[in-house]
Amino acid sequence: MQNIYNFSAGPAMLPKVVLQQAQEELCDWHGTGMSVMEMSHRDKDFTAIREKTEHTLRELLAIPKHYHVLFLSGGATSQFAMVPMNLLGNKKKAAYIHSGQWSKKAMEEAARYAAVDVLAQVEQRNGIHHLPNINDLPVTDEHAYFYYTDNETISGMQFHYLPQTGNVPLVSDMTSSILSKPLDIERYGLIYASAQKNLGHAGVTVVIVRDDCVKPVQEYTPTMFRYQIHIDNQSCYNTPPTYAWYFLGLMLDWVKQQGGVSVMQQQCQQKTKRLYELLDNHDFYQSPIAPADRSHLNVPFTLAKPVLEGAFLEQAKQAGLVGLTGHRSVGGMRASIYLGMPEAGVKKLVEFMQNFAEKNK
Numbered sequence: 474m475q476n477i478y479n480f481s482a483g484p485a486m487l488p489k490v491v492l493q494q495a496q497e498e499l500c501d502w503h504g505t506g507m508s509v510m511e512m513s514h515r516d517k518d519f520t521a522i523r524e525k526t527e528h529t530l531r532e533l534l535a536i537p538k539h540y541h542v543l544f545l546s547g548g549a550t551s552q553f554a555m556v557p558m559n560l561l562g563n564k565k566k567a568a569y570i571h572s573g574q575w576s577k578k579a580m581e582e583a584a585r586y587a588a589v590d591v592l593a594q595v596e597q598r599n600g601i602h603h604l605p606n607i608n609d610l611p612v613t614d615e616h617a618y619f620y621y622t623d624n625e626t627i628s629g630m631q632f633h634y635l636p637q638t639g640n641v642p643l644v645s646d647m648t649s650s651i652l653s654k655p656l657d658i659e660r661y662g663l664i665y666a667s668a669q670k671n672l673g674h675a676g677v678t679v680v681i682v683r684d685d686c687v688k689p690v691q692e693y694t695p696t697m698f699r700y701q702i703h704i705d706n707q708s709c710y711n712t713p714p715t716y717a718w719y720f721l722g723l724m725l726d727w728v729k730q731q732g733g734v735s736v737m738q739q740q741c742q743q744k745t746k747r748l749y750e751l752l753d754n755h756d757f758y759q760s761p762i763a764p765a766d767r768s769h770l771n772v773p774f775t776l777a778k779p780v781l782e783g784a785f786l787e788q789a790k791q792a793g794l795v796g797l798t799g800h801r802s803v804g805g806m807r808a809s810i811y812l813g814m815p816e817a818g819v820k821k822l823v824e825f826m827q828n829f830a831e832k833n834k
């Protein structure tokens with residue numbers, strides 16, 4: 474089998490050893506004679522799996538006891554609604570940062586339940602995108618929470634600092650960046666991430682929420698959209714996405730074996746640095762993002778001769794480098810480099826890009 478490096482934005486490349494472990498355990502988990510897929514979510518073996526998964530996540534991210542960890546279905550998109558439904562309480566307003574397409578979707582959803590105050594937004598100057606400064610914004614006690622997207626997966630922009638929001642809980646969508654850096658959890662009210670980038674495969678969404686942030690909900694709020702129900706039932710109110718939850722546990726064990734989130738951070742920085750250096754030192758390629766705001770997970774780029782895009786993608790594919798097409802809304806190219814992408818994959822991509830530029834200059 475050819476070594477394929479998959480740069481797609483999610484579902485995305487996973488560590489081969491984790492896939493192999495899942496394969497070995499697929500039909501017979503630890504001598505039970507059964508696949509995890511076949512186990513009841515209330516079975517003692519599955520209970521052991523979910524408890525271990527939560528324990529490892531708490532350990533890796535140093536999550537304190539007064540934070541709940543939930544394993545939900547519905548993807549990150551459901552969180553766009555669940556956050557306002559459960560955090561507004563008596564308040565009517567929430568503060569949002571409009572940094573790209575994912576925050577925009579979150580704001581549109583929140584606007585069904587709250588007055589959305591857009592405190593800052595992304596800017597474009599001379600064709601280069603800049604994130605806004607999110608410190609010293611007019612956040613007030615009228616805001617139920619302050620929401621931002623840590624890493625905008627489509628545009629490839631990432632906040633590299635945490636805003637000061639006083640007593641107003643900070644909420645962060647970390648779908649494409651969780652586990653790629655250590656977090657000071659106590660600075661957040663709520664963090665969420667769906668799994669299909671850094672946490673495994675699609676199906677499960679992790680929510681980490683401080684206990685006092687969960688407020689009483691409106692009478693009409695559907696049961697499945699209430700955090701309290703999931704807290705009271707250890708995320709097993711209904712049948713949870715059991716296999717995705719198990720696979721997440723394997724990913725977490727792997728991260729731990731690699732040395733934890735600080736090591737992941739070094740690797741993510743190292744991998745993307747290689748690519749950004751190429752983009753900055755070669756007239757053939759451009760990055761549309763201001764250096765200070767560049768993502769360590771998603772690297773969009775364009776070719777000086779856009780007419781060559783088709784040839785670039787085709788030849789990359791032949792070289793085993795796939796998933797490089799930019800998001801349909803922005804065009805160009807994008808290399809998504811999550812935890813499961815080995816350094817060798819990025820090295821190969823950079824070499825391919827150097828050769829392609831040389832041949833086509």
Ligand SMILES: Cc1ncc(COP(=O)(O)O)c(C=O)c1O
Pocket residue numbers: 483547548549550551575622624625626627646647648649667668
């Ligand atoms: C930052 C971000 N938020 C939210 C989503 C939506 O996630 P889901 O498809 O799990 O609903 C994505 C998906 O790519 C994302 O990148």
